[in-house]
Amino acid sequence: MSEGSHPAKMKCLALACSPRRGGNTALLAERALDACREGGHETELLQLAEFNYSPCRACDGCFATGKCVVRDDAGFIFEKILAADLFIMAAPVFSMGLCAQAKMLVDRAQQFWAARYVLDMPVGEPDRVRHGMFVSCAGTALSGVFDGTVRTVRYFFKMLGIVPDAVLCYKEVDKKGEILQRPQAMDEVYRQAGALVSA
Numbered sequence: 064m065s066e067g068s069h070p071a072k073m074k075c076l077a078l079a080c081s082p083r084r085g086g087n088t089a090l091l092a093e094r095a096l097d098a099c100r101e102g103g104h105e106t107e108l109l110q111l112a113e114f115n116y117s118p119c120r121a122c123d124g125c126f127a128t129g130k131c132v133v134r135d136d137a138g139f140i141f142e143k144i145l146a147a148d149l150f151i152m153a154a155p156v157f158s159m160g161l162c163a164q165a166k167m168l169v170d171r172a173q174q175f176w177a178a179r180y181v182l183d184m185p186v187g188e189p190d191r192v193r194h195g196m197f198v199s200c201a202g203t204a205l206s207g208v209f210d211g212t213v214r215t216v217r218y219f220f221k222m223l224g225i226v227p228d229a230v231l232c233y234k235e236v237d238k239k240g241e242i243l244q245r246p247q248a249m250d251e252v253y254r255q256a257g258a259l260v261s262a
Contacts, residue, residue: 202237
């Protein structure tokens with residue numbers, strides 16, 4: 064970068080996947096967007112619970128076109144994700160796995176699997192690098208509580224052509240707003256998001 068130049072303005076999208084509006088993962092997502100906004104970048108927060116979408120039907124309809132045959136809000140959400148330079152996914156762990164709202168959207172990414180591996184089609188702009196960040200909370204401290212969730216999210220990012228640059232998970236965070244009592248966690252997501260948009 065030449066002297067006096069500035070990084071290009073980025074589109075930064077956060078998807079808060081918890082059914083609980085203003086929950087711990089949503090607060091983390093908002094904190095990450097604070098860093099993006101303060102860096103002069105465009106930001107947007109979507110609350111997944113506010114959208115209407117169905118689970119995957121396993122109908123294989125996407126095998127013909129690379130597009131899901133179900134017409135609902137999932138299409139809009141995916142358009143937003145694919146347009147973002149930085150995608151921040153924030154989702155809690157429920158019952159040792161990704162919350163149902165997020166998992167249902169992940170399953171709808173089957174269309175991108177079909178595009179890639181059945182039809183040999185690009186997903187999004189093929190030469191564009193899109194960055195990703197995942198933040199999560201779990202109420203328990205059980206060993207391996209995030210293992211399944213992180214593997215699922217990494218798959219999701221791969222199907223969308225997003226590089227999973229940061230995965231930040233916090234145990235024993237359960238009650239609404241409890242993450243605010245973990246300033247180190249709030250600071251960590253802020254710093255990580257700031258690093259991603261300034262790289």
